Amino acid sequence: MQQQGDVLIAPSILSADFGHLADEIQAVERGGADWIHVDVMDGRFVPNITFGPALVEAARRATELPLNLHLMIVEPERLIDDFAKAGADHLVIQAEPSATIHLHRVLSRIRDLGKSAGVALNPGSSLALIEEVLHLCDNIIVMTVNPGFGGQAFLPETLPKLSRLRHMCRERGLTPRITVDGGITTKTARAAVEAGADVLVAGSSIFATKDYGRAIRDIRASTLVSA
Numbered sequence: 001m002q003q004q005g006d007v008l009i010a011p012s013i014l015s016a017d018f019g020h021l022a023d024e025i026q027a028v029e030r031g032g033a034d035w036i037h038v039d040v041m042d043g044r045f046v047p048n049i050t051f052g053p054a055l056v057e058a059a060r061r062a063t064e065l066p067l068n069l070h071l072m073i074v075e076p077e078r079l080i081d082d083f084a085k086a087g088a089d090h091l092v093i094q095a096e097p098s099a100t101i102h103l104h105r106v107l108s109r110i111r112d113l114g115k116s117a118g119v120a121l122n123p124g125s126s127l128a129l130i131e132e133v134l135h136l137c138d139n140i141i142v143m144t145v146n147p148g149f150g151g152q153a154f155l156p157e158t159l160p161k162l163s164r165l166r167h168m169c170r171e172r173g174l175t176p177r178i179t180v181d182g183g184i185t186t187k188t189a190r191a192a193v194e195a196g197a198d199v200l201v202a203g204s205s206i207f208a209t210k211d212y213g214r215a216i217r218d219i220r221a222s223t224l225v226s227a
């Protein structure tokens, strides 16, 4: 059972107004965000193209909150040093071999850079992909939509994988953050937390509202079990 404050909320700036990015980041920070989630897309691993290191540098100047970078890119090894230098705190790479052949090496490199290392799993990807690198992960993102776009519907079939991941970590005495990403709203957050998530990435359910602080509070409150 979650207590108030246990769950971290990471607004995804993919749904922010790019014309006023610094203001948007500062508004969610004032609203109680714990991390800022930055979706890096290269038009290859996913169909969409978003942010590069220059934008991460700008985000870094706007906030002191941890920047959680989700690299939905092919060959992240080419860019992790640049993103680390730009001010990322967490670097999360995709676990699928179509992203990198060298999962173990890249995660180790991220830790050598002094950053928090993580992997993300697409809805169609098995936990088997990360079994051998679990000990190198500070953060694991279980994608609850297919990556590439904000505003998609939560896929409930991802919940059993989330529970199995939580169980696998517990069995091995590992305590990475377990993040869910995609379709998180006041209606879906609780099921994700009950299945084992402790970080909730939310884009449209925060940035499409007028009061970001209220949206963040409502999502957090929706995860609590009422007496």
Ligand SMILES: O=C(CO)[C@@H](O)[C@H](O)COP(=O)(O)O
Pocket (backbone or CB within 6 Å): 012, 013, 014, 015, 037, 039, 070, 145, 146, 147, 148, 149, 150, 151, 152, 181, 182, 183, 184, 201, 202, 203, 204, 205
């Ligand atoms: O990585 C992604 C999409 O690929 C997410 O981080 C989205 O940005 C989440 O947006 P919502 O589903 O919450 O609108």
